Amino acid sequence: MSIGIWAEKYRPKTLDEIVNQREIVDRLRGFVRAKTMPHCLFAGPPGIGKTTAALCLSRDLFGEHFSASFSELNASDERGINVVREKVKTFARIRALGDVSFKILVLDEADNMTSDAQQALRRTMEKYTSTCRFILSCNYSSRIIEPIQSRCAPFRFTPLATADISERLYYVAGKEGVALTEDGVNAIVDQSKGDLRKAYNTLQAAAAISKNVNEASIYTVIGKVHPKDIQEIIIQTFQGRFIEARDLLRKMLIEHGVASSDIIKQIHSEVFKLNIPESMKVTLVDMVGETDFRISQGANDEIQFSALLARFALVAEKLRNMDRI
Amino acid sequence: MSVPWTIKYRPKNKSEYVNNFEALRKLERWLLSHKKVPRSKKAAFLYGPPGVGKTISVEVLAKEHDFDLIEMNASDWRNRASLEKLAEISSNQSTLYGIRNRILLLDELEGLSSRGDRGSIRAIVNLIKKTSHFLIFVANNAWDPKFSSFRTYCLLIRFKPIPTQSVIRHLRRICTEEEINVEDEVLHSIATLSKGDLRSAVTDLQTITQGQQYVTGDDVKWLTPRDRQKAIFDALRLIFTSKNSFEARRAIDMVDVNHEMLFEWIYENLPRQISNKKALYNGMEALARADIFMNRIKRFQNWSLLKYYLDLITIGVAMANDKRYQKWIPFKFPEIIKIMAKTFRQRKLQMKVGSLLREKCHTSSIQVVREYLPYLRIIFEHDPEMARQISIDFNLDKETIDFLSKN
Numbered sequence: 230m231s232i233g234i235w236a237e238k239y240r241p242k243t244l245d246e247i248v249n250q251r252e253i254v255d256r257l258r259g260f261v262r263a264k265t266m267p268h269c270l271f272a273g274p275p276g277i278g279k280t281t282a283a284l285c286l287s288r289d290l291f292g293e294h295f296s297a298s299f300s301e302l303n304a305s306d307e308r309g310i311n312v313v314r315e316k317v318k319t320f321a322r323i324r325a326l327g328d329v330s331f332k333i334l335v336l337d338e339a340d341n342m343t344s345d346a347q348q349a350l351r352r353t354m355e356k357y358t359s360t361c362r363f364i365l366s367c368n369y370s371s372r373i374i375e376p377i378q379s380r381c382a383p384f385r386f387t388p389l390a391t392a393d394i395s396e397r398l399y400y401v402a403g404k405e406g407v408a409l410t411e412d413g414v415n416a417i418v419d420q421s422k423g424d425l426r427k428a429y430n431t432l433q434a435a436a437a438i439s440k441n442v443n444e445a446s447i448y449t450v451i452g453k454v455h456p457k458d459i460q461e462i463i464i465q466t467f468q469g470r471f472i473e474a475r476d477l478l479r480k481m482l483i484e485h486g487v488a489s490s491d492i493i494k495q496i497h498s499e500v501f502k503l504n505i506p507e508s509m510k511v512t513l514v515d516m517v518g519e520t521d522f523r524i525s526q527g528a529n530d531e532i533q534f535s536a537l538l539a540r541f542a543l544v545a546e547k548l549r550n551m552d553r554i
Numbered sequence: 555m556s557v558p559w560t561i562k563y564r565p566k567n568k569s570e571y572v573n574n575f576e577a578l579r580k581l582e583r584w585l586l587s588h589k590k591v592p593r594s595k596k597a598a599f600l601y602g603p604p605g606v607g608k609t610i611s612v613e614v615l616a617k618e619h620d621f622d623l624i625e626m627n628a629s630d631w632r633n634r635a636s637l638e639k640l641a642e643i644s645s646n647q648s649t650l651y652g653i654r655n656r657i658l659l660l661d662e663l664e665g666l667s668s669r670g671d672r673g674s675i676r677a678i679v680n681l682i683k684k685t686s687h688f689l690i691f692v693a694n695n696a697w698d699p700k701f702s703s704f705r706t707y708c709l710l711i712r713f714k715p716i717p718t719q720s721v722i723r724h725l726r727r728i729c730t731e732e733e734i735n736v737e738d739e740v741l742h743s744i745a746t747l748s749k750g751d752l753r754s755a756v757t758d759l760q761t762i763t764q765g766q767q768y769v770t771g772d773d774v775k776w777l778t779p780r781d782r783q784k785a786i787f788d789a790l791r792l793i794f795t796s797k798n799s800f801e802a803r804r805a806i807d808m809v810d811v812n813h814e815m816l817f818e819w820i821y822e823n824l825p826r827q828i829s830n831k832k833a834l835y836n837g838m839e840a841l842a843r844a845d846i847f848m849n850r851i852k853r854f855q856n857w858s859l860l861k862y863y864l865d866l867i868t869i870g871v872a873m874a875n876d877k878r879y880q881k882w883i884p885f886k887f888p889e890i891i892k893i894m895a896k897t898f899r900q901r902k903l904q905m906k907v908g909s910l911l912r913e914k915c916h917t918s919s920i921q922v923v924r925e926y927l928p929y930l931r932i933i934f935e936h937d938p939e940m941a942r943q944i945s946i947d948f949n950l951d952k953e954t955i956d957f958l959s960k961n
Contacts, residue, residue: 233944234926237915275925280916303918306909338918344853430929437937454928471825471834479890484897486904488924523842527849532821536842539825539835546831 236429239401244285249393250278253384257282261289264329268354268363270378272370273386274490276424279366282386283335286364294327303337310346314353321361332361340367347374354380368490369525388423397425398432407436412444420451422494455487459495463503466538467545474538482531489530493521496537505548516540558792558801559760560753563728565610568618572752573720577602577713578611584709585615585657585688595709596682597689601696602713604808605753608692611713612659621688622656638677656687662807663693663701675703682707715750718742724752725759734763754788754808761791785809786819790885793820793871794827802872806864813860817844817867818888824871827883833875840870903957910948934958 232238241247244261247254260266266286271279280301287299300320307313317334325332342350354363354377365381367373395414402409409432421428434454435446458481465474481487500513520537524530565571571578577600584598600608609625616623660678682689682704693701696710716724722745729736740762748755789805796802809816824837844866851859907927908919915922934941934955945955 233940233947234915236926275921284916301916303912305918305920306912337916338921343855345855426925430926433940434929434932437933437935437940450929450932453932469831475825476889479893483890483893484900486901486920486923486927491924523846526846527853528842529845529849532845533842535821536835536838539831539838543831543835 235401235405235433236426239397239404239429240281241285242288244282244289247278247282247285248397249389250282250386253282253386256384257286258289260286264290265331266290266362266382268358268381269365270370270373270381270383271364271366271386272368272383274368274388274424276421276426276428277386277388278425279386280335280337282384283333283364283366287333287335290329290333291325291327294325294329298325298327298329298332299335300332301335301337304346305338305341310342310349313346314349317353317357317361321357324360331359333364334361335364335366337366338368339365340369340372344374347377351376351380371525372527389425390423391418394418394421394423394425394428398428401429401432402436402442405436406440407432408441410441410443413442413447416444416447416451420447455491455495459492459499462538463496463499463541466541467503469542469546471538471542474542475535478534478538479531482534489524489534492530492534493517493524497521505544509544509548513541513544558757558796558798559728559732560756561798561801563724563731563756565607565614566617568614571611571614572607572724573716574602574607574611574713577711578607578615580709580711581611581690582615582619584711585619585621595707596685597691597704597708598711599691599693599696599701599705599708600711600713601693603694603715603749603751605748605751605755606713606716607752608713609659609661612657612690612692616657620655623659624656625659625661638680657690658685658687659690659692661692663691664695664698675700679704679707716752717750718745721745721748721750721752721755725755728756728759729763732763736763757788757791761795786816787885789816790819790823793868794823794875796872799869799872802868803865805868813864813867814848815888817841818890819885820867820871822888822890823885826886828875830875836874837871840866840874844870903954907954907958910950910954914948930958 244254244258269283271282273279283301284299288295291298300316302313302316304313307316313336320334321332324330336350339347339350351374363381365373365377370378370383370385395418398414398417399409401407413435417428417431420431431447431450431454432442434450435442438449439446458477462474462477462481465471465477478492481492482489497514497517500510500517503510503513505513516537520533523533568578581598581600584595600611602608613623615621658681691701691708696705696708696712722741725736725741725744729741736759741759744755744758744762748758786809789808792805792808793802806813806816821841824841825834828834828837844863847859847863847866851857851863904923904927905919907930908922911922911926912919915926917925930944933944941955941959944950950958
């Protein structure tokens with residue numbers, strides 16, 4: 230455990246500590262009471278407790294045997310299905326200790342696996358089902374093949390409620406000796422959009438700058454983490470400078486490693502700030518949604534964003550010709 | 555101009571045929587001497603570099619001697635089923651016009667991959683044995699090992715690069731027809747750079763002279779002698795200028811880089827070549843659709859979808875532009891390659907941070923880079939105590955700490 234990174238330090242240890250996802254936690258508690266469970270599929274956006282729920286469930290189930298009975302693999306770091314299969318084999322071969330007859334293997338970011346790898350995984354899941362239960366975690370359950378979905382109990386995690394996030398922020402601030410103002414909390418909540426990890430990270434970075442955390446210091450952090458690039462990209466695009474916009478986009482994606490999901494979220498909210506006819510905003514949002522979907526299906530983010538920007542540029546030109554901007 | 559000059563000035567009969575007369579005669583003799591008697595060689599194999607008249611020689615002779623010509627390109631017969639269908643057609647003697655001689659032309663034979671298309675090679679051998687028609691293969695290199703199983707059945711006919719003087723003569727004839735005035739020096743440069751590839755010389759000429767009545771030495775300066783680069787430039791020129799899907803699609807066969815590299819070239823240059831916003835959007839959307847197909851190909855390992863990807867990046871982009879672009883804009887090397895090289899060290903260090911943190915943060919390296927790294931930088935810049943604690947927690951070495959501290 231890390232005490233240096235707050236998101237880790239304040240990660241719940243047991244199911245009882247989890248403050249949200251009530252229905253899900255209730256069902257997981259049922260698994261603990263019955264000492265049995267099916268394979269599970271945890272789906273939902275990042276930072277809302279999928280991994281935490283898997284960890285807490287396992288700790289509650291296995292107690293002192295947790296470390297021997299629990300293992301975690303990340304599909305995007307493990308090269309190829311063979312590595313996964315080997316690890317599963319070694320892990321599942323030795324029987325579980327204690328009174329629970331199986332072990333738990335969490336496979337994170339399972340939606341990053343190719344469908345071939347998923348097919349192979351499905352056979353592995355079947356083969357070791359008596360000794361090992363799988364929890365697959367993913368952002369998009371649509372990218373998980375049908376046969377796996379049908380073998381898993383589905384759990385759809387939702388972004389945290391505003392009240393839950395602000396309560397946790399006040400709690401952590403109190404523990405860490407940080408003076409946190411209400412407008413500071415609101416700024417974090419507004420920015421993190423239900424993602425508790427992002428909320429913690431934002432708070433910690435602001436606290437590194439000053440122990441007095443308020444709206445201004447939060448915006449300093451947000452400004453550094455999300456440079457005004459998106460706004461700039463859209464401005465350039467609307468002024469017809471597509472090549473410059475694309476260069477900025479590349480910089481964000483490749484040099485700064487900004488997640489495409491963050492970019493799409495920001496483009497989405499920028500659309501409503503644009504000085505264009507209201508009806509046009511719907512058209513633009515429709516295109517943003519299409520791009521979001523394509524990327525979620527695994528398409529290349531830079532290419533898809535470029536196509537989106539080209540569409541924006543076309544709209545901008547039409548509006549200019551009509552003297553609407 | 556709506557028709558590519560390579561089509562407009564394609565030789566229509568023997569007298570218009572440029573050079574390679576020896577090969578032409580050899581092919582003609584084979585076709586005529588075997589018109590009735592059983593032939594010793596069952597097929598002809600025309601080989602030689604691109605753009606020297608291999609396919610055209612067949613077209614010209616078929617017309618002259620009234621043969622039926624069935625042409626198939628690599629893209630048409632990449633699978634065994636279509637070859638077997640061809641074998642079926644070819645064992646059936648009569649044509650619509652009654653008994654008539656028929657030529658089956660299998661073009662772009664290099665399109666066969668030696669590994670993937672083993673079934674196709676067998677089907678070709680089968681086709682040679684069964685057919686009662688004139689079977690002609692066309693490829694750049696007849697000596698490629700993948701052709702070894704059927705080369706012996708074939709009469710080999712070699713086509714040589716077109717001599718520079720013949721290229722110049724052909725180009726000059728086009729200039730006269732088109733009523734454009736081009737300096738000798740320019741024709742000479744084009745011809746020299748073409749290295750005997752008449753088709754590329756004609757394409758170059760058309761691109762350079764677009765919209766101009768007088769062409770001088772300056773207009774030809776962008777032509778680079780580097781072969782690979784030139785092949786890509788030729789391909790891009792086709793893609794950005796063609797009004798015809800056949801021509802645009804040909805671009806794929808002109809380059810020896812992989813498809814994704816060609817994609818990068820097109821993607822880099824599209825907004826530079828096309829300024830019209832409607833056309834830019836159409837082109838980008840074609841690339842985005844192609845990208846979706848590539849994703850499907852990779853996820854489902856369904857390579858039969860590759861043809862749609864290739865169609866979209868060539869024809870899709872070519873058809874995006876309804877207005878002909880007038881001025882010459884030089885092609886630019888894909889920026890992405892440079893950026894990747896430039897940021898290599900930085901990305902390596904990022905991933906190192908990712909691999910050091912991922913386990914304890916229960917996530918993947920790439921997620922660490924995205925979700926934690928920007929915040930870590932702020933912490934390392936402003937709060938030494940917090941940074942020290944994190945460094946201890948994760949066993950960070952000096953290189954990593956330095957990387958996180960510098961902004």
